[in-house]
Amino acid sequence: MRKTCRKATPSHITCAVASALTALAMTGSMWEAQAATATPALGYSPANMNKRVSPRLDFYQYATGNWLKRTQIAPDEPDVGGFSQLANNLDRQLLKLIKDAATTQDAPGSARQQIGDYWRAAMDVKRQNELGLKPLQADLQRVASLTLPGSPASVGELSARLQLGFVASPLLNVETTPDAKDSSTNLLIILAGQQALTPDEYAKPDGQRVRDLYLAHISKMLQSAGDNAEAAAASARTVLAIETELSAARLTPLQQRDPAMTYNKMPLADAQALIPALDISAKLRAMGVTPPATVQVQDIAALKAVNTVLSTRSPDEVRTLLRWHVLSARASALGETWRELDHAFDRQRKGLPTSPTREREVTQAINMQLYHPLSRLYVQAHFPDTTRREITRMVSHVKDEFAQRLRHNPWLDEPTRAAALDKLSQVDIQVGYPQQWIDFSGLLIKPDDHFGNTQRADAFQLRRDLARVGQPVVNERFASPPYTTPTSVNAAYNPQTNSIDITAAIVQPPFYKPGADAAVNYCTIGAVIGHELTHGFDSFGRQYGPKGNLRDWWTPQATAEFKKRTDVLVQQYSAFTLLPGVQHNGELTLTENTADLGGITLAHAALQRHLADHPLPRIDGLSSDQRCFVAWAQMWSYKARPERVKLLAAVDYHANSALRGYVPLLHLDAFHKAFGTRPGDAMWRAPAMRMRIW
Numbered sequence: 002m003r004k005t006c007r008k009a010t011p012s013h014i015t016c017a018v019a020s021a022l023t024a025l026a027m028t029g030s031m032w033e034a035q036a037a038t039a040t041p042a043l044g045y046s047p048a049n050m051n052k053r054v055s056p057r058l059d060f061y062q063y064a065t066g067n068w069l070k071r072t073q074i075a076p077d078e079p080d081v082g083g084f085s086q087l088a089n090n091l092d093r094q095l096l097k098l099i100k101d102a103a104t105t106q107d108a109p110g111s112a113r114q115q116i117g118d119y120w121r122a123a124m125d126v127k128r129q130n131e132l133g134l135k136p137l138q139a140d141l142q143r144v145a146s147l148t149l150p151g152s153p154a155s156v157g158e159l160s161a162r163l164q165l166g167f168v169a170s171p172l173l174n175v176e177t178t179p180d181a182k183d184s185s186t187n188l189l190i191i192l193a194g195q196q197a198l199t200p201d202e203y204a205k206p207d208g209q210r211v212r213d214l215y216l217a218h219i220s221k222m223l224q225s226a227g228d229n230a231e232a233a234a235a236s237a238r239t240v241l242a243i244e245t246e247l248s249a250a251r252l253t254p255l256q257q258r259d260p261a262m263t264y265n266k267m268p269l270a271d272a273q274a275l276i277p278a279l280d281i282s283a284k285l286r287a288m289g290v291t292p293p294a295t296v297q298v299q300d301i302a303a304l305k306a307v308n309t310v311l312s313t314r315s316p317d318e319v320r321t322l323l324r325w326h327v328l329s330a331r332a333s334a335l336g337e338t339w340r341e342l343d344h345a346f347d348r349q350r351k352g353l354p355t356s357p358t359r360e361r362e363v364t365q366a367i368n369m370q371l372y373h374p375l376s377r378l379y380v381q382a383h384f385p386d387t388t389r390r391e392i393t394r395m396v397s398h399v400k401d402e403f404a405q406r407l408r409h410n411p412w413l414d415e416p417t418r419a420a421a422l423d424k425l426s427q428v429d430i431q432v433g434y435p436q437q438w439i440d441f442s443g444l445l446i447k448p449d450d451h452f453g454n455t456q457r458a459d460a461f462q463l464r465r466d467l468a469r470v471g472q473p474v475v476n477e478r479f480a481s482p483p484y485t486t487p488t489s490v491n492a493a494y495n496p497q498t499n500s501i502d503i504t505a506a507i508v509q510p511p512f513y514k515p516g517a518d519a520a521v522n523y524c525t526i527g528a529v530i531g532h533e534l535t536h537g538f539d540s541f542g543r544q545y546g547p548k549g550n551l552r553d554w555w556t557p558q559a560t561a562e563f564k565k566r567t568d569v570l571v572q573q574y575s576a577f578t579l580l581p582g583v584q585h586n587g588e589l590t591l592t593e594n595t596a597d598l599g600g601i602t603l604a605h606a607a608l609q610r611h612l613a614d615h616p617l618p619r620i621d622g623l624s625s626d627q628r629c630f631v632a633w634a635q636m637w638s639y640k641a642r643p644e645r646v647k648l649l650a651a652v653d654y655h656a657n658s659a660l661r662g663y664v665p666l667l668h669l670d671a672f673h674k675a676f677g678t679r680p681g682d683a684m685w686r687a688p689a690m691r692m693r694i695w
């Protein structure tokens with residue numbers, strides 16, 4: 002995660018259709034050799050079904066069985082499914098555009114110059130090897146000469162340097178976010194440092210395997226930087242102990258989604274009092290930011306824990322933690338020795354036989370760092386205007402359907418119904434790419450300085466972000482890599498702006514095929530659109546009003562009715578065991594499960610309306626409704642390594658994809674009718690237990 006996630010998850014992008022982890026994990030693959038493999042083509046196909054299995058007994062096997070049988074997880078991927086297969090295709094298209102840009106000399110600051118020179122520098126492994134650890138020397142020196150304790154200003158300044166130069170500081174990071182209760186203004190948000198492992202990996206007994214790997218990894222990296230084996234092993238233990246201590250204090254992934262726990266708006270002086278060992282103002286000034294009077298603290302206990310580490314650990318221990326961060330945060334931009342160690346840890350942790358190719362790694366890095374320049378080339382080459390118009394039309398159909406259903410919803414009371422309709426009418430949905438591209442021309446990309454390029458690109462992004470402190474919010478669209486850029490395989494709802502970005506990259510098979518059977522298109526991309534629309538009304542999104550302000554617009558009665566229904570989903574999704582000892586978490590995944598149910602419900606209903614004017618025959622022996630539900634399940638076709646399943650179960654807000662493929666369908670009467678389920682069938686669900694939320 003550290004390798005590709007340049008920045009802490011933006012606090013406002015919370016409801017993507019793909020998990021961030023899914024998006025980030027789209028590394029490596031069949032890649033160059035894919036054409037030669039037997040992997041089934043992307044998108045709906047009756048050939049992916051296994052009709053020997055009864056849909057009444059195991060719908061997921063029925064709808065996707067042949068796909069599951071024929072599809073292998075590539076040796077350099079943690080899983081395989083619609084998202085990762087599309088990401089593979091996408092990366093091949095991007096690589097072609099990148100290589101093409103590298104064949105010409107273009108005007109400085111142009112998209113082609115930046116992309117071409119980034120590529121040239123990144124592929125010059127010989128030069129990276131010659132440089133060795135030289136790109137880190139000045140910062141390693143800064144860490145070594147940090148005086149502790151009693152120098153909060155120096156600690157603040159060093160933390161600034163680490164955030165600007167090394168992705169994030171392990172101590173404290175700053176970003177901007179719209180003020181949750183005044184969405185027209187940007188606030189500075191203070192976050193505790195990023196961590197390499199998940200909370201479970203730090204704390205749980207069965208995280209021991211990963212902890213052992215991590216200890217060995219730190220030790221090897223430090224030895225490759227000149228430490229002797231004994232000192233390196235001792236330092237590794239120190240790093241793990243401090244990180245474990247910090248992890249234990251943090252909000253859980255579920256708590257991080259709760260504005261009541263994270264909206265801690267306070268005077269800067271009060272935030273400073275939480276962490277006297279690090280001077281926040283000194284940090285801000287070192288980053289060129291005037292300290293604001295008011296800030297938001299994301300996680301109060303986590304900040305206090307950083308203070309405890311700084312004030313109770315020995316100076317050597319603190320310096321060890323910081324030195325490790327400098328060495329590891331950008332290891333993938335260093336020479337082969339360090340890159341390979343970094344890859345080896347990644348492979349072991351994820352259970353992968355091989356790592357992605359260098360070409361793909363660089364393609365993804367460019368996509369993360371030069372996201373709008375590359376997206377411009379991509380949109381020009383691969384995103385037809387007809388597709389944009391077609392999807393925009395479908396958006397309005399699905400949105401109309403939602404409004405219609407809100408008007409007739411049996412459990413909403415009148416005040417809440419009116420407020421919901423008002424919120425829905427104000428959702429701003431854009432398709433493909435932004436009306437205005439971000440100007441990257443001020444970013445210096447050199448043909449011979451890979452490490453510097455990666456640092457300057459991240460700093461460019463961070464400085465743009467911090468320049469917004471105290472400024473009015475401008476809703477910059479398609480601008481959060483890897484969630485919402487035109488070249489992210491995703492769609493995302495932002496509750497703080499009440500807007501949805503549907504990226505150019507997702508509007509392809511398996512999510513959408515121009516001119517294909519309406520039953521299929523509605524129940525894939527139409528359901529994705531519905532999924533995003535209902536996010537504004539799930540247990541998280543419903544806390545925000547039409548302008549993105551945190552305020553309760555629900556009557557207590559409507560809240561109780563809503564909760565009665567979502568409690569059933571929590572229970573239902575908590576009942577699944579993914580692997581021995583790995584239980585599915587219905588509470589963590591509630592918002593996404595509600596959106597999946599809403600998405601397929603709206604899509605199916607919109608399809609009925611469409612069919613009333615444009616009737617379709619049975620195709621491939623399947624009725625329109627049957628094709629709709631099979632297409633939905635096939636969109637979620639998925640296979641994963643056990644390491645992956647376990648990791649996602651602990652931190653992902655989305656249910657396991659294989660569950661997404663059929664569990665929401667069990668709530669739809671039309672599904673039971675289409676396949677004739679009966680009491681006693683595994684897929685049967687008593688009508689009283691079928692939740693109709695939207």
Ligand SMILES: [Zn+2]
Nearest residue numbers: 016017018596
């Ligand atoms: Zn979602």
